[in-house]
Amino acid sequence: MTHEKAERKIKNLIYDYAHCIDDDCLEEWPTFFTEKCFYQVISRVDYEAGLPVGVITCTSRGMLVDRIVSLRNANIYEPHVYRHLISAIRVRSEKDGVWNAQTSYTVIRTMDEGDISVFSTGKYIDQIVFEVDKPLFQNRICVFDSRRVDTLMVIPI
């Protein structure tokens, strides 16, 4: 696969991921990852300090499925939706079939009552592999800019 072609597929993966969450198709969210994967939401300060503990850490597709099941069944929270703004996708390099990418994001949250706010900004640090031409996240780290974490983080970033 040429770099251009891989880049195009990776961009669409990142776009589809965002639409999947914003369209509330959360049951499909784990299918964007490889079976054995790493998904983490971590603050910029902790990430840069090399601290391994994120706000959320999942190490398999099964754990991602669990998150959605509990979100649908167990969690009690005020209804809200996300809108992801994806910016400046940079597919930087490939080694042994693993592609590295960095992307900026902002999530705007709209509460059921109508309040709109900038919920989170940051960047995705991704490692992507292709399984039979289909790109999947092997590693997706969401590094958010703030030190402060909103207590209401139910829907994935």
Add this chain to the structure above:
Amino acid sequence: MTHEKAERKIKNLIYDYAHCIDDDCLEEWPTFFTEKCFYQVISRVDYEAGLPVGVITCTSRGMLVDRIVSLRNANIYEPHVYRHLISAIRVRSEKDGVWNAQTSYTVIRTMDEGDISVFSTGKYIDQIVFEVDKPLFQNRICVFDSRRVDTLMVIPI
């Protein structure tokens, strides 16, 4: 036309549309649509419920022209400008010459006095046709995330 080429033209159409509004070239806004067209601004809740009535509904280029004429002449409102953030354009399929696309947007509004706020977030659901190589919106539905509508919706989304 290849899918790649059509996709590139459609992306530029969506970008130019945003710049047209943000640069206050509103007289050009109707030229992005086919003569007989459908433009609607509707809440997510109403859209998903299949309710046909939007906040704004126009069914021809002439109606779009009328909106701009009244905006320039009749409406009285506090001066403000928009900035569109366009994200994750996904050209999904083509059938009988009609292309389907989905795009996330956020509009930041800056009032003349300086107040900046997130005015609207949502997605565009588009149907696009080519007239002699030039892409045009046959159908553009702006589905906004909030239930609440700002009373000040003069400039098109």
Add this chain to the structure above:
Amino acid sequence: MTHEKAERKIKNLIYDYAHCIDDDCLEEWPTFFTEKCFYQVISRVDYEAGLPVGVITCTSRGMLVDRIVSLRNANIYEPHVYRHLISAIRVRSEKDGVWNAQTSYTVIRTMDEGDISVFSTGKYIDQIVFEVDKPLFQNRICVFDSRRVDTLMVIPI
């Protein structure tokens, strides 16, 4: 170079510029410009009126370097980070090796204490040249939508 190829490189230049600032690699920021260059931050109202004086004006790479040196050493300000959202890059034309582009931007600012706000929205008006296949800004004008300028403009837009 084909238009498509130039466009791809210019988009990556604009993306890398944004990541450079957001990742706090400010020492690299001047390397995105030609030796003799023009960088200006100016309000929309002043820009449209043809007023030549911006909030910030630099006319050489050396002046850009100076800004970063004083930012690192002399300025005293509350710590904060930026997140650029880049939208709707339009590479419009090329003449005598100079490419013209227009891009919308929004900068979200996160203070050390955690406050998140929309700091600035506007557009970049760029003139780009290639030096041995590498695109550089010869001219970058940041036209912000608001009349009001935040007193805290230390980090470049």
